[in-house]
Amino acid sequence: MTSELLPSDPSRIAGYRLLARLGEGGMGVVYLGRTDQGALAAVKVIQAEYAAEPDFRARFRREVEAARRVTSPWAVPVTGADPDADSPWLATAFVPGPSLAEAVAACGPLPPRCVRVLGKMLAGALDAVHAAGLVHRDVKPGNVLLALDGPRLIDFGIARSADDTAITSADMIVGTPGFLSPEQAEARGAETGGPSDIFSLGCLLAYAATGRPPFGAGAVDALLYRTVHDEPDLDGVDEETAGLLARCLAKDPAERPTAAELDEGLVDDAPEDSVDWLPDDVVRMIAERSTEMLALPDIEPTRADAASDETPAAEAAERQASASRRKFLLAAGGAVILAGGGVGAWAALRDDSSPAADNAAQARGWTIGVQADLSGENKAAGRAQEQGARLAVEQFNSRRDKPFNLGLKALDDGGSPARAPAVAKQFTADRRVLAVLGPTGDETARAVLPTYDEALLPLIAVSPGAMDLPKADNRSFLAARPGDAMVSVPLGLYPAAEHKSARPGLLQDRTAGQYGWESVTIANYGMRAFGRVPYPRVVPANLEDFKPVIADMLKAGVDSFSYCGYAEGAGRFARDLAAAGFTGPRIAPQAVLDSQFVESAGEAAEGWMLAASFVDPAAVPAAKTFTSAFRKRYKAAPGYFAAEAYDVVNLVIQQLVAHHKQQRSVPDRRTLVGLLRRSSYRGITKPYAFRPEDGRFKAGGVFYHRVEDGAFRHVGPAPSTW
Incomplete structure (x- = not known):
């Protein structure tokens, strides 16, 4: 969760404008930042007392250089750093989802297949970390963030050496080590290498499968003793996974598999840009957390009518409506028989x-x-x-x-x-x-x-x-x-891949609530998959005048627009966009493919592209x-x-x-x-x-429609993946 900046916090670090606090640890503060191009980052700024130590700076510099070499889809990449600055800093890509620790605490243990898929992706991340000459040293549920397309391993060894790994850090789960290897528990610094990370990963996966650390909790001394001398508690872990975890949790580092061997031993497929591998309550948690934390809904929303007294009321109403929708989503999994029958x-x-x-x-x-x-x-x-x-x-x-x-x-x-x-x-x-x-x-x-x-x-x-x-x-x-998420894939690919847009504009209309958020999130992923960083803006629900938003986006060099909302708002947006003289690529999701859009927009609707899951059979x-x-x-x-x-x-x-x-x-x-x-x-x-297990549709089925002469014309198939 984010918190407001303090008066003592800087407003910018290098090319990042700081927008909120993400957290604070023993060595510094992590901020939510944004570049001038709209890219989001987690910016870690080191405290002055550490920055004054030459040895610390040297270690920090070496590890930043090594971290830049880590290339894995499941490890958060370094996007910028300056170990020589007055306040050394490091920036990584921002992941808006909850941590694994939060997800398990809120939703309970994960199913066996989910644990194995998670293990495979994190083993791949550790393989990349080890290949870069790093040792993570702190593999724990709090350092795994869950996103729509898979987990991300964060905080891999930056500003830490084998000797200063904290074994009594206050930010460990339930205040105990829990996920340390025997080498770390006995402070055998020189022996803390790649196998130590594998042991910690075994602890993490056992926790994901059972909801508890494999060596229990309690007094630190007792816990460290059990880590070194006792067998792990794998009760409740399925037989296939338990055998693999037992190898990871071997006391002798030489008996543990390497990250590459573990990756190969876990045969469950990693997700292909989907959340199908996760339980539905965790998926909902990711969606809710992303809605609250992700930049697109929350960072600098453009308040075109900021001077109006109606805007706060409108936003409050939307927040209340969003809360009601979230409660309904959670209730929908059970027996929903509403009053009024x-x-x-x-x-x-x-x-x-x-x-x-x-x-x-x-x-x-x-x-x-x-x-x-x-x-x-x-x-x-x-x-x-x-x-x-x-x-x-x-x-x-x-x-x-x-x-x-x-x-x-x-x-x-x-x-x-x-x-x-x-x-x-x-x-x-x-x-x-x-x-x-x-x-x-x-x-x-x-x-x-x-x-x-x-x-x-x-x-x-x-x-x-x-x-x-x-x-x-x-x-x-x-x-x-x-x-709806897959139907929104063209909102990212149409401008980025088909029109080679240099600066795609991405607008979320809060009137559309969860639907608008899903659309804008998927469009964002699609644009970035083709190397395009969108210029995002969010507008309050029921906005009447889009002109200030459009002026801001055009001034930023936006050369295409993806509107994520409903037909009524799209009509007003199209009129204001046409009045600004923009005639470039414009696209919207299925909800806009409604007669209300063309009736409201009039001639301004001409040329708009819509993505939909249905065809015009004629x-x-x-x-x-x-x-x-x-x-x-x-x-x-x-x-x-x-x-x-x-x-x-x-x-x-x-x-x-x-x-x-x-x-x-x-x-x-x-x-x-x-x-x-x-x-x-x-x-x-x-x-x-x-899909036999849940009935999910898996055969493509997305189509383009274009507004021509005041009517929707079926164009043909559209992409459903990137």
Whole structure:
């Protein structure tokens, strides 16, 4: 967590403007800094008494030079240093996530695969540290920071020698050594080399797996004695991991594996720019901590209406709304049955099928359900999904070779999280319902997950995209689209990779809350992956006048804009951007692909690029037959998500027919969940495939749309990774 600068703190160190305090230790203070180009850094400034010691400066200089040679994606890189300054300083890349110690303390021990993946990445980091001639000397949970794309090992040996490793440092976990090697515990300085780091890593991984240090806690002398003489406590560690940790925790340094050997021995794959290896509660903690600490939301937000008395109130309202969303996210993992149900809610539910259609469906046999917003704010998307699904069922029933008949039952939840669980209960209580498409939005999806999970009824989400929905403890969920984070990848790559933008501008609108933060974070990663440092700005919720923000960004040399927010704000931003004469690359996420944007922006919307998880079937050759059939059936062009719902129903039908052909029966719900999660299907919109363990979509499926002549024009596939 950050804290405000003290009056005695400097405002700048070399090329870094200091913005806040990150922490203070025995040798100095660590600040949050930012370069003039917008890059963030953790800047460690050494205290004067150490700076006055020539030997200290010499050691510091040698270790800075060595640290610059450390190259690993899992070790925080040095971005600048001056050991000869009056106050020697060192800058490393800033990681906004929580430490491993904080994550385990808040969320409990990590699952076995997570521990092994973590060990593999940290072993790779230590291999790079050792290859650079360094010994870390302080591998502990507090020195491992968790980020969206993996952990980062920090503070590797800087300004420390083997002789001055602190064995009673106050910043150790629970005030005890806990993670020291026997060599360190006995102050055998000359023997404290690479194997000492491996022992400490073994302690760290044991802590991650069990939530406790392997040599216990208590009095320092007793703990150090146990470290040197006793066997580690690995009770609760899975057998595969325990064997490897026992080697790391050998008393004899010569018997421990090297970092490279440990990396090779841990075969679990490291994450590929995803958080899939971490438990969902830790992912949420990373997101929340990043929201609070990361520069983009919190560092120098541009207050275009700073003189207005309404701004603090708006920001306070946003903070309260964010807190409510976070509480809801945490509650969504359990049984969320909201107040406001009962007789009134049940009476308000509208079954979109007529009584005759219901009777016909029952006579035909098995049913596919559609839970959707058919009357609320997102009714256009809900209606499109219901229509696409119904067309797929009708076409199947028209086939002469069909092995059975299908019905389709659509229920309206109005897009209300309070009403949605009652709709889910109707579907789960109907044993003829084999699978359900929906709901339409993220909040309603979170509200119904417990109900569908309890019944093990497959729930296939066509439009929701929040990153916390697909997770291992949701047993029946499948995401039929890439998540919002992956859909936001083009926001970084479109300006940085496709237009070679020298200074991309990155704007987060706080009106969009968590969605805006996810979009801006992923865009930031994508830009930096191509060597572009964005110029970030954040604006208060519901900002009316973007002109001062735009003027500031253009003055800084911004030559492209990635807007991260909702359609309403994007319309105002587009108008003000056009008024400033800017016509370069402009891109926004899926939430902006809404008629409200073009209606609000008018001519200023022309040329904007949007990234989305759906297609316009009228512009996709493979969907020509579908588009024609849809127009014939509904006397209108298909809306967004209609073709995707059509695809998903045909995916379900594919699995039902295949199982019926082999077993001469329709699969039960539990079996169908497994079949769907292991399935692959080439739809008219995109390929479909899922991760079997959590139902996460894994087949690409991101598309560009551009505003032309006041309408959205489908362009084609867009990148979903960098």
